Amino acid sequence: MNDMQTGQAPVQTFDAIIIGAGMSGMYQLVRLRELGLSVRVLEAGTGVGGTWYWNRYPGARFDSESYSYQFSFSRELLDEWDWSEHFSSQPETLRYLNHVADKFDLRRDIQFSSRVTAAHYDDAMPGWTVTLDNGDSLQCRFLITAIGPLSAPTMPNIPGVETFQGRSCHTANWPHEPVSFEGKRVAVIGTGATGVQTIQEVAKTAKHLTVFQRTPNWCAPLHNSRISKAEMETIRANYPAMFQLCQETFSCFLHTADTRNTFDVSEEERLAFWEKLYASPGFGIWVGNFKDMLTNREANAAISEFVANKIRQRVKDPVVAEKLIPKNHGFGTRRVPMETRYYEVYNQDNVKLVDINETPIERITPTGIKTSDADYAFDIIIYATGFDAITGSFDRIDIRGTDGQKLKDRWRHGPETYLGVMVNGFPNMMMLMGPHMALGNIPRSIEHNVDWVTGLMRFAHDNRINRIEATADEVKAWTDHVKALGDGLLTFEVNSWMTGVNTNVEGKQVRIINRYAGSAPDYRARCDAVAASGYRELALA
Numbered sequence: 167m168n169d170m171q172t173g174q175a176p177v178q179t180f181d182a183i184i185i186g187a188g189m190s191g192m193y194q195l196v197r198l199r200e201l202g203l204s205v206r207v208l209e210a211g212t213g214v215g216g217t218w219y220w221n222r223y224p225g226a227r228f229d230s231e232s233y234s235y236q237f238s239f240s241r242e243l244l245d246e247w248d249w250s251e252h253f254s255s256q257p258e259t260l261r262y263l264n265h266v267a268d269k270f271d272l273r274r275d276i277q278f279s280s281r282v283t284a285a286h287y288d289d290a291m292p293g294w295t296v297t298l299d300n301g302d303s304l305q306c307r308f309l310i311t312a313i314g315p316l317s318a319p320t321m322p323n324i325p326g327v328e329t330f331q332g333r334s335c336h337t338a339n340w341p342h343e344p345v346s347f348e349g350k351r352v353a354v355i356g357t358g359a360t361g362v363q364t365i366q367e368v369a370k371t372a373k374h375l376t377v378f379q380r381t382p383n384w385c386a387p388l389h390n391s392r393i394s395k396a397e398m399e400t401i402r403a404n405y406p407a408m409f410q411l412c413q414e415t416f417s418c419f420l421h422t423a424d425t426r427n428t429f430d431v432s433e434e435e436r437l438a439f440w441e442k443l444y445a446s447p448g449f450g451i452w453v454g455n456f457k458d459m460l461t462n463r464e465a466n467a468a469i470s471e472f473v474a475n476k477i478r479q480r481v482k483d484p485v486v487a488e489k490l491i492p493k494n495h496g497f498g499t500r501r502v503p504m505e506t507r508y509y510e511v512y513n514q515d516n517v518k519l520v521d522i523n524e525t526p527i528e529r530i531t532p533t534g535i536k537t538s539d540a541d542y543a544f545d546i547i548i549y550a551t552g553f554d555a556i557t558g559s560f561d562r563i564d565i566r567g568t569d570g571q572k573l574k575d576r577w578r579h580g581p582e583t584y585l586g587v588m589v590n591g592f593p594n595m596m597m598l599m600g601p602h603m604a605l606g607n608i609p610r611s612i613e614h615n616v617d618w619v620t621g622l623m624r625f626a627h628d629n630r631i632n633r634i635e636a637t638a639d640e641v642k643a644w645t646d647h648v649k650a651l652g653d654g655l656l657t658f659e660v661n662s663w664m665t666g667v668n669t670n671v672e673g674k675q676v677r678i679i680n681r682y683a684g685s686a687p688d689y690r691a692r693c694d695a696v697a698a699s700g701y702r703e704l705a706l707a
């Protein structure tokens with residue numbers, strides 16, 4: 167029976183479907199159009215921007231220098247966009263990404279309000295059938311996931327969450343209209359990078375703010391500042407050198423590890439270096455520190471003590487200060503939240519810190535939060551409880567490869583990939599910023615990742631290749647390589663989203679190596695060698 171007989175509209179078919187209109191999906195669309203392919207981008211939100219579309223919570227901003235975090239592929243775009251702050255706020259970044267969408271006329275190929283629920287491979291096509299939350303289906307030869315490593319928000323597994331009668335929200339589902347905290351009693355649960363940015367902003371206006379902390383993190387000053395017109399011109403004139411530097415550093419940041427070990431220098435020199443890093447803008451203290459900071463336990467203990475003393479100096483109440491100092495992990499072994507007067511917030515009369523290890527949350531009630539020793543009443547509860555990171559956005563889509571095998575089952579004990587881009591058994595599916603990718607300065611990685619996938623698409627197009635699959639041997643080799651790179655790094659000895667642990671998600675209590683911990687230049691060199699060899703490691707048909 168054909169579509170005419172069934173009365174159904176024919177299934178729309180594309181050369182490629184991209185899931186997600188964040189930075190990676192947007193750039194992939196630009197590149198695939200250049201190949202003359204028919205492309206459809208499917209996006210759950212009502213606008214472009216991905217992370218910067220969803221995370222509208224108060225205080226959301228870059229922790230990487232704005233200009234180093236933008237697209238670099240178009241000189242014209244670089245010339246016409248001015249950044250107003252060294253570390254831009256979310257509204258400015260979202261404006262920038264909308265400007266990119268306008269400039270390249272991206273929206274005509276993006277289908278908004280379309281959440282992908284399933285993607286099934288069919289070898290007869292060969293290709294994919296993609297299903298949306300409204301039941302519609304689309305088909306494509308190549309499926310490109312641009313669904314982000316931090317896009318599946320998780321609510322805390324605390325009883326009674328749904329019973330609260332006031333206003334409540336996860337930071338990654340923040341409303342589009344402004345939320346006022348004036349005169350309000352506000353709770354924040356979670357003290358990761360998001361919680362820290364939220365807390366320091368909400369504390370400015372809330373009548374009272376109560377922070378529920380399970381694990382303190384090592385935070386460091388962001389030292390943000392405005393960019394004058396003249397300074398912007400100087401920054402712009404330096405773009406070629408700046409982007410070149412990003413290509414050379416370990417994680418594509420403007421900062422890179424110092425070539426010395428911690429104890430190569432005298433104590434005086436060491437402390438002076440750390441003081442300088444603590445007083446400098448951005449991630450320098452994390453990724454520009456002594457090179458053994460995350461491999462040598464004594465070195466890590468020394469920098470941790472330095473930062474602990476900073477916290478003790480900044481927080482007036484010594485009992486509160488001790489609660490804010492991490493005890494179960496060293497500095498930099500988790501993502502370092504960047505802050506602006508975060509610690510000083512706890513000196514304010516309208517702010518209280520509740521250590522939920524001492525007094526656990528028992529439940530969320532209709533009026534607030536009940537801990538083991540008190541009943542707190544709130545008007546607003548903010549859940550800054552993070553994400554089912556890296557594999558979570560894949561788990562939330564029913565992705566099935568050859569013989570109906572589910573990707574979620576395949577990755578039950580951790581992801582297996584080829585270059586972080588492909589999985590055997592899932593032909594014609596390419597992942598942008600998927601598991602086993604270097605995170606670092608993400609747009610820099612995105613541009614390489616997209617260019618590499620585009621090169622593969624071009625090769626397939628030119629050589630009439632309809633089916634591309636990573637081999638089992640190559641997937642094993644890459645997965646083993648990624649695991650070996652994580653060996654000996656203190657980061658992988660700690661529970662965090664960076665090691666795949668999420669106490670709110672069933673089956674994610676065990677640490678895994680889910681991201682590439684080698685250098686970005688090494689990663690690029692490996693990918694580029696594969697391309698130069700004519701993709702000989704792949705099974706092509």
Ligand code: NA7
Binds near residue numbers: 359501
């Ligand atoms: P994170 O860094 O995963 O932080 C989540 C926070 O929420 C963290 O403090 C958690 O404590 C806390 N949390 C999670 N579940 C609970 C429950 N059930 N009870 C109490 N507290 C809880 O997410 P972010 O959004 O801050 O940052 C993610 C990344 O996005 C960030 O690193 C940037 O790269 C951008 P825990 O530490 O697990 O004890």
